[in-house]
Amino acid sequence: MSVYTTPSGEISVASLHRMKRDGRPIAAMTAYDASFGRLLDDAGMDIVLVGDSLGMVIQGQDTTLPVTIDDMIYHARAVRRGVRRALLMVDMPFMSFATPEDALANAGRLMKEAGAQMVKLEGGAAQVATVRRLNECGIPVCAHLGLKPQSVHKIGGYRIQGRDEASAQAMLEDALALEAAGADVVLLECVPQGLAREIGSNLGVPVIGIGSGPDCDGQILVLHDAIGVTPRPPRFARDFLAATGGIAEAMESYVEAVRERRFPGVEQTIE
Numbered sequence: 001m002s003v004y005t006t007p008s009g010e011i012s013v014a015s016l017h018r019m020k021r022d023g024r025p026i027a028a029m030t031a032y033d034a035s036f037g038r039l040l041d042d043a044g045m046d047i048v049l050v051g052d053s054l055g056m057v058i059q060g061q062d063t064t065l066p067v068t069i070d071d072m073i074y075h076a077r078a079v080r081r082g083v084r085r086a087l088l089m090v091d092m093p094f095m096s097f098a099t100p101e102d103a104l105a106n107a108g109r110l111m112k113e114a115g116a117q118m119v120k121l122e123g124g125a126a127q128v129a130t131v132r133r134l135n136e137c138g139i140p141v142c143a144h145l146g147l148k149p150q151s152v153h154k155i156g157g158y159r160i161q162g163r164d165e166a167s168a169q170a171m172l173e174d175a176l177a178l179e180a181a182g183a184d185v186v187l188l189e190c191v192p193q194g195l196a197r198e199i200g201s202n203l204g205v206p207v208i209g210i211g212s213g214p215d216c217d218g219q220i221l222v223l224h225d226a227i228g229v230t231p232r233p234p235r236f237a238r239d240f241l242a243a244t245g246g247i248a249e250a251m252e253s254y255v256e257a258v259r260e261r262r263f264p265g266v267e268q269t270i271e
């Protein structure tokens, strides 16, 4: 048992908020099945995310757009069976939260049928009403800002977001509005280090980064990028398996590197 877990030894939303207050980095990783769920849990991961990245890394699709709510439930139920300690976060796939009513129905399914403890949805100020509605119903939410892969066709590729002053200011305002609406965690994907730092220092809730520099309150990676499976991994990833030679050791080494702020290093950071 630790000060960061519930009496039954689990990571809760309150645990994540305490980690932010104490400056203890949060370690998170994606998983799509029970075996990796257990492995990540045993390595001491604080959050296991069933990401809609499963569309690309598991199903072999070109984007995350074809992923359905039933796909998410199938994989989340499997991961649920492997995870005991970590908080289980599950992505809301493309078009499953187009209205607050759709979001409520689909988030409810993720919680009831798959055992999700938090849902994640992509979007800025446009999602404020949805986040407020989920919050009113007791559903913890992570708001995903920065690069939003479900909007790939709108933004024209997987690019760094928030580079110019206007878009950086808009992202900060979105994050504040989502926090005020009840978001429990904010995730920033591919955001310059300085902007990620600014958003983190203005929010009371934890900011988890992916490709957003070392100053976030926590880090997350797609599992396949962290164990050398992705053919052309993003620049912000590191192959932890190459350095350790075993998957369990690789996951432990990732958790340790995040906790000691050795990951991401300069070579994985976007200025």
Ligand code: KIV
Binding pocket: 030, 049, 050, 051, 052, 053, 054, 091, 187, 189, 210, 220, 221, 222
């Ligand atoms: O779907 C996913 O794996 C994600 C990560 C990029 C954080 O959202």
